[in-house]
Amino acid sequence: MDLPISRTDYEAEGLDAATVAADPIEQFTKWMDDAVAAGAPEAGAMVLSTVDAAGRPRGRNVLLRGVDDRGFMFYTNFESDKAKALDATGLASLTFHWFEVHRQVIIEGTVVRATTEESDAYFASRPRESQLGAWASDQSSILTSKDELLKALSEATERFADTEVTRPPFWGGYRVIPTEIEFWQGQPSRLHDRIRYERSPADTSWETVRLSP
Numbered sequence: 001m002d003l004p005i006s007r008t009d010y011e012a013e014g015l016d017a018a019t020v021a022a023d024p025i026e027q028f029t030k031w032m033d034d035a036v037a038a039g040a041p042e043a044g045a046m047v048l049s050t051v052d053a054a055g056r057p058r059g060r061n062v063l064l065r066g067v068d069d070r071g072f073m074f075y076t077n078f079e080s081d082k083a084k085a086l087d088a089t090g091l092a093s094l095t096f097h098w099f100e101v102h103r104q105v106i107i108e109g110t111v112v113r114a115t116t117e118e119s120d121a122y123f124a125s126r127p128r129e130s131q132l133g134a135w136a137s138d139q140s141s142i143l144t145s146k147d148e149l150l151k152a153l154s155e156a157t158e159r160f161a162d163t164e165v166t167r168p169p170f171w172g173g174y175r176v177i178p179t180e181i182e183f184w185q186g187q188p189s190r191l192h193d194r195i196r197y198e199r200s201p202a203d204t205s206w207e208t209v210r211l212s213p
């Protein structure tokens with residue numbers, strides 16, 4: 001297959017370790033706001049990369065559902081392939097790409113499950129159809145047909161017909177606690193700016209370094 005070769009010579013304000021925010025979460029929040037303002041579709045979409053117990057890597061898109069000083073939150077089925085890999089290693093990487101502003105952020109860190117209260121609160125905020133879908137989907141398992149899934153959805157709908165949908169015990173959140181966060185800004189002639197925040201081993205403060213493109 002012949003692929004068209006497309007090259008964009010990025011034109012954007014540069015990124016400097018001396019002028020970025022001291023806190024990478026503050027810097028990330030600013031960039032997320034910029035991406036939303038620039039019209040990036042699904043700006044909260046991120047590639048979650050994991051390695052399973054056998055050392056096999058895998059990436060997939062999930063949605064960011066919260067970020068603060070404690071880390072980056074997302075939610076899933078605890079029996080899914082991604083959850084099994086997260087539970088096996090306790091490690092993950094997140095990648096955001098916002099083409100509209102020629103930016104990328106890569107986050108590496110450890111992973112913990114959200115508290116019961118956090119998972120309950122987020123599940124309660126979801127549309128009812130999504131809540132029912134969480135009960136119906138045995139995520140990552142093999143289906144004999146789409147009808148099998150629709151039957152499970154019908155059963156969940158009937159089960160909760162006259163009541164609110166409670167959170168399944170096999171569904172909840174994960175928090176990625178960052179140890180490194182890299183900000184990438186596209187620049188002309190492929191001389192891109194890369195600033196990486198690293199946790200100081202002595203305390204919880206952050207140090208920044210510039211990386212070669």
